[in-house]
Amino acid sequence: MRLPDANSGADAGELDLAPIKERLDYATPGPWRREYHGHNEIMAEGGWQVAEKVTRADDTAFIAAARDDIPALISEVERLRAGN
Template sequence: MKTSLSEFELQEMESRAAAARPGPWKSWVEGRDFDGGSNFIQTGNGAERGEDIEMSRATVEDQDFIAAARQDVPRLVAEVRRLRALLNQTE
């Protein structure tokens, strides 16, 4: 498995995140976060609220991961770039 990320791969990740519905996304699990209804991912907040995402056959852990990825991926891409910039300054 390849471990290093090219700038092209980072750009692809960033593009996929930018193309997704606006965040933040939040995983709502029946019995954990509310009573009654089905599990779903809330997209956006307030005036930026989008349609909920409902999945079939996803585990709670899968749903939590997918919802968190909306926020996590852009932050991780930014952190990789920040760290690379620091490395480039010291070289």
Template sequence: MTDLNLNAIRRRCETATPGPWMTGSYFGARTLGPAVAVISGNLPPIELDPLRNGKADARFIAHARKDVPALLAEVERLSAEVTELRHAAERARPVVEAALRQFDTGSNEDLHELDRAVVKYRGQQ
């Protein structure tokens, strides 16, 4: 895993104003025209400069309320899957080692041992 602190990200997400968030326009005191704003509940809007990619920024911020929890869930799902695959690889190690021994010696007994190991391994899944 990278140096992402998923717990810190989750805490920030859970303590943020609940969604849905949306984008809209309003006339700000410091602007010459309609400014893009992110509106959330009864909080004052965040002003974004419409001349400097404000609409795209507003969409990004508004979608973050749903996107971040979805991304956290996917990271956790993939982490669990990686852990399970590591465990499966560890369980498969004896089967692979038996197969390598069989190829080194070529004896029939090793083939039978490999077959038993594969059957046992398949039964564990």
């Protein structure tokens, strides 16, 4: 199955959350964490390796945090759109 590209739904106007949510649903479940074993890695619960040999530690921290940040941002956008 081909997932939507990151730019899908990027037309002018309201951000389409559907392709973002679909990519999130297919990603390895979180939380993710960064680890260092001679190189930067991103690991998920259960010992699943999400990414290895990420060059910069700051990028590793960003990618690992994104697994929790993106659902939180989606929830906030939906809350704001609902007027709450």
